[in-house]
Amino acid sequence: MSxxxxxTINERIPxxxxxxxxxxxxxxxxxxxxxxxxxxxxxxxxxxxxxxxxIEVEGNFLISDExxxxxxxxxxxxxxxxxxxxxxxxxxxxxxxxxxxxISRKFPTTVVLNVHEHSRIGYLYSDGKYxxxxxxxxxxxxxxxxxxxxxxxxxxxxxxxxxxxxxAQELINTPEQLIARMSEIFYSQTETxxxxxxxxxxxxLEVHSTIKDFSSRMLPxxxxxxxxxxxxxxxxxxxxxxxxxxxxxxxEEDSEVESEG
Numbered sequence: 001m002s003x004x005x006x007x008t009i010n011e012r013i014p015x016x017x018x019x020x021x022x023x024x025x026x027x028x029x030x031x032x033x034x035x036x037x038x039x040x041x042x043x044x045x046x047x048x049x050x051x052x053x054x055i056e057v058e059g060n061f062l063i064s065d066e067x068x069x070x071x072x073x074x075x076x077x078x079x080x081x082x083x084x085x086x087x088x089x090x091x092x093x094x095x096x097x098x099x100x101x102x103i104s105r106k107f108p109t110t111v112v113l114n115v116h117e118h119s120r121i122g123y124l125y126s127d128g129k130y131x132x133x134x135x136x137x138x139x140x141x142x143x144x145x146x147x148x149x150x151x152x153x154x155x156x157x158x159x160x161x162x163x164x165x166x167x168a169q170e171l172i173n174t175p176e177q178l179i180a181r182m183s184e185i186f187y188s189q190t191e192t193x194x195x196x197x198x199x200x201x202x203x204x205l206e207v208h209s210t211i212k213d214f215s216s217r218m219l220p221x222x223x224x225x226x227x228x229x230x231x232x233x234x235x236x237x238x239x240x241x242x243x244x245x246x247x248x249x250x251x252e253e254d255s256e257v258e259s260e261g
Contacts, residue, residue, distance in 0.1 A: 048077075049108070049109075050079050050080060050081055050108075050109070051076070051077050051078060051079055051080065051109065052074065052075070052076045052077065052078055052079075052080045052109060052110070052111050053076055053109035053110070054076070054109060054110040054111075055069050055072075055074055055076065055110070055111050055112075055113065056106070056110060056111070056112045056113070057069065057112075057113050057115060058112060058113070058114045058115065059114050059115040059116055059117070060115045060117060061117060062097045062117050062120070062132060062140065063095060063097045063098070063115070063117070067095075068092065068095075068098075068113055068115055069113070071091055071092050071094065071095050072088050072091055072092050072113060073088070073091050074088060074111060074113075080105055080109060080110075080111055081105075083103065083111070085103045088101075088103055088113075089101055089103065092113070092115070096118075096134065096136065096138045096140065097117050097118060097134070097140065098115055098116070098117060098118070099116050099117060099118045099136075100115075100116040101113060101114065101115050101116065102114045118134040118135050118136050118138070119134070119135045119176065120132045120133065120134060120135075120151055120152040121133055121134070121135050121152055121168075121171045121172060121174075121176075121179055122152050122153050122154070122155050122168075122171055122179075122185070123143070123149040123152055123153070123154050123155065124139060124155045124158060124164070125154050125155060125156050126158075126159075129142040129143070130142060130143045130147075130148070130149050130154070131143075132149075132152075133152075133155070133168055133171070135172055136172075137165075137168050137169065137172060139160075152179060153179065153182035153183055153184060153185050153199075154183070154184045154185070155167075155185050155187070156184055156185070156186050156187075157186050157187040157188070158187045163187065163195065163211060164187075166211055166212075167187075167197070167211045167214065170211060170213075170214035170215045171214075171215070173215040174214070174215040174218060175219075178218055178219070178221060178222070180202075181201055181202050181203065181221075182199050182200075182201060182202070183199075183200045183201060183202050184199070184200040185197055185198070185199050185200075186198040186199075186200075193210065195210050195211040195212055196208060196209070196210055197209055197210065197211060197214065203225065205225065205228075205236055206234075206235050206236070207221070207235070207236045207237075207238055208235055208236070208237050208238070208239070209237075209238040209239060210239060217238045217239060217242075218238055220238075220242060221236075221238060224236065224238075224242055224244075228244060232244075232246055232247075233246075233247045234246040234247045235247075
């Protein structure tokens with residue numbers, strides 16, 4: 001006869017009952033936890049705990065935090081989870097300075113407006129004031145007295161009109177890295193050139209070009225400058241056929257003529 005112990009069904013019943021009881025308790029605990037979690041969420045969404053207390057603005061330079069918040073029509077005290085982001089975004093895109101905006105929530109009660117402004121491609125100088133020109137072709141109101149142009153060239157001698165509108169479009173089509181090398185751009189009408197512009201570059205060069213086809217005519221500038229002797233003074237003409245007018249060479253020729261005379 002085998003010595004193996006035989007477990008009867010009557011002996012196993014208490015163990016099975018205990019296992020069922022544990023499973024039932026776990027199930028009850030799960031449903032109770034889920035119930036209280038849903039209850040807490042309901043209370044949170046319906047209470048002032050979910051209301052906006054702080055509105056933060058990031059990425060703005062031309063437009064103040066207060067102007068961004070006012071344009072968004074967001075107010076503290078409203079539910080931060082009941083925002084129509086598309087409506088808020090459309091309100092902000094009405095501003096000429098703003099190219100795009102993203103809206104995010106920062107737990108527990110903060111909404112963040114991350115603004116992307118249109119790039120500035122120039123500043124119109126008029127009557128001692130600076131008016132930003134955006135890549136969209138829009139001119140903004142004058143800069144506040146404590147702000148000075150530092151990120152785009154200054155347009156001097158220009159007036160609102162056809163010439164400025166045409167040149168603004170040329171600047172829009174000019175690569176940003178090339179615009180960054182320009183310091184001042186003068187409108188210089190002459191007897192032979194009605195649309196001539198004079199550009200003072202940050203590297204010290206003076207460039208003469210035209211409003212017409214300005215963006216395409218300036219494209220070779222970086223490669224041409226690399227070939228120039230930085231010790232020579234003169235004017236770089238960026239027109240139909242770019243060439244360098246060397247002042248030092250002209251002075252040398254004048255000196256030679258005088259000595260011969």
